[in-house]
Amino acid sequence: VPWRAVALTLFPDMFPGSLGQSLAGQALEDGRWSLETVDIRGFARDKHRTVDDTPSGGGAGMVMRPDVVDLAVRDVRSRLGGDVPLIYMTPRGRPLSQNRVRELAEGPGVAVLCGRYEGVDQRVLDAHNVEEISIGDYVLSGGEVAALVLMDACVRLIPGVMGSDQSHAEESFEEGLLEYPLYTRPQEWEGRTVPDVLLSGHHANIRAWRREQAEAITRERRPDLWLAFNAAPEKSGCEEN
Ligand code: 6GU
CATH class of the missing domain: 3.40.1280.10 (SPOUT methyltransferase, trefoil knot domain)
Incomplete structure (x- = not known):
C-alpha cells in the first residue's frame, strides 16, 4: 500500500x-x-x-x-x-x-x-x-x-524513491550540519580548480576535509544549527526534534 x-x-x-x-x-x-x-x-x-x-x-x-x-x-x-x-x-x-x-x-x-x-x-x-x-x-x-x-x-525518503539509501545517511544535514561543497569534472574550469584533496584518492583525508567544510559553513551561515549541533553532537538526528 x-x-x-x-x-x-x-x-x-x-x-x-x-x-x-x-x-x-x-x-x-x-x-x-x-x-x-x-x-x-x-x-x-x-x-x-x-x-x-x-x-x-x-x-x-x-x-x-x-x-x-x-x-x-x-x-x-x-x-x-x-x-x-x-x-x-x-x-x-x-x-x-x-x-x-x-x-x-x-x-x-x-x-x-x-x-x-x-x-x-x-x-x-x-x-x-x-x-x-x-x-x-x-x-x-x-x-x-x-x-x-x-x-x-x-x-524522497520513501524506500526505493532515491537512487541509493546511502544518500540519506551520508547527507551531513542528517547529523545537523549543512552539506559540504560539491565538485565534478572538468578538473579545471574557467581558471578554477577542484580542491586537490578530492583527487588524491585518500578517503580518510577526503572525509576529514568534507567534515571541516561542513562545520565551517554551518558556523558561518547558520549559528542556530551550529549551536544545536554542539549541544548534541552524538545525536543521529538533526535539529532540536
Ligand atoms: Cl505553511 N503557508 C503559508 N501560507 N505561508 C507560509 C507557510 C505556510 N510557511 C511559510 N509561509
Whole structure:
C-alpha cells in the first residue's frame, strides 16, 4: 500500500497530476505514493458556494468558514481513517524539521489542509486537533506551495524513491550540519580548480576535509544549527526534534 497524500484545497489545479521530471513525479508514476486533491469548495452548501466570510472583530481580508472546512475534513478522514495525520500549512505553525519529515514519511501518509485568504477559522483546527506547520519565516499567498514542499520532502525518503539509501545517511544535514561543497569534472574550469584533496584518492583525508567544510559553513551561515549541533553532537538526528 503506497504512501498516501491528500491535499484539501480551493485550488486543486495547483497539484499536478504528474510532477513532470521531478524525483517525486517519477515516484508517483512508479506508484510509490499517491496524490489526491479534495476541492473544499465542493463542500459549500449555499448556491454561491461560499467558503469564506469576514473576520470576527473586524480587519482585512477573509477567513475560511469552519463548517465548510469541517465537511471537507470529515470526508477525507472517512476515506483515510484516523491514522493519517491532518496537517494545516500556516506561517503560524511549528517550523517543519527533517525529524518530522522522517516521521511522516515512515507513516501511512498525510492529509494537508491548505489555507487561502487570511486563513482558516481556529475552531475547526481545534476541533480536529490539526497539526499546524510552517515551512519558514516568510508569507506565501496560500498553503498549496507549502504542502508541495512538505510532500516532496517526505516522498524522497520513501524506500526505493532515491537512487541509493546511502544518500540519506551520508547527507551531513542528517547529523545537523549543512552539506559540504560539491565538485565534478572538468578538473579545471574557467581558471578554477577542484580542491586537490578530492583527487588524491585518500578517503580518510577526503572525509576529514568534507567534515571541516561542513562545520565551517554551518558556523558561518547558520549559528542556530551550529549551536544545536554542539549541544548534541552524538545525536543521529538533526535539529532540536
Ligand atoms: Cl505553511 N503557508 C503559508 N501560507 N505561508 C507560509 C507557510 C505556510 N510557511 C511559510 N509561509
